[in-house]
Amino acid sequence: MDVFLNFIAILCQVLAVIIFVRAILSWFAISPYSPIVVFLDRITEPILAPLRRIIPRLGMVDITPMVAIIILLLIARLIFLI
Numbered sequence: 001m002d003v004f005l006n007f008i009a010i011l012c013q014v015l016a017v018i019i020f021v022r023a024i025l026s027w028f029a030i031s032p033y034s035p036i037v038v039f040l041d042r043i044t045e046p047i048l049a050p051l052r053r054i055i056p057r058l059g060m061v062d063i064t065p066m067v068a069i070i071i072l073l074l075i076a077r078l079i080f081l082i
Contacts, residue, residue: 005079012076016069019044023065047072 022040030037044065051064 005082009076009079012072012079015044015047016072016076019047019065019068019072044068 018040022037022044025037025040032038047068048064051068052062055064055067057063
């Protein structure tokens with residue numbers, strides 16, 4: 001059971017980093033059809049899409065990636081405390 005919980009905690013941390021990278025890349029003029037951008041979108045969109053329905057935009061700023069990172073890191077932290 002410890003191996004499974006450690007795997008989930010590490011997966012949460014990796015997903016948080018991937019979401020961070022996606023958010024940083026969105027600031028630059030990178031083609032949305034770039035293989036890297038497509039790969040990151042496919043991995044992160046299942047996490048971000050449900051949150052976007054709940055969390056409103058703040059003007060032109062989408063805070064969904066920040067909320068997702070906080071949630072994922074909290075989950076990872078709670079798993080490591082168990």
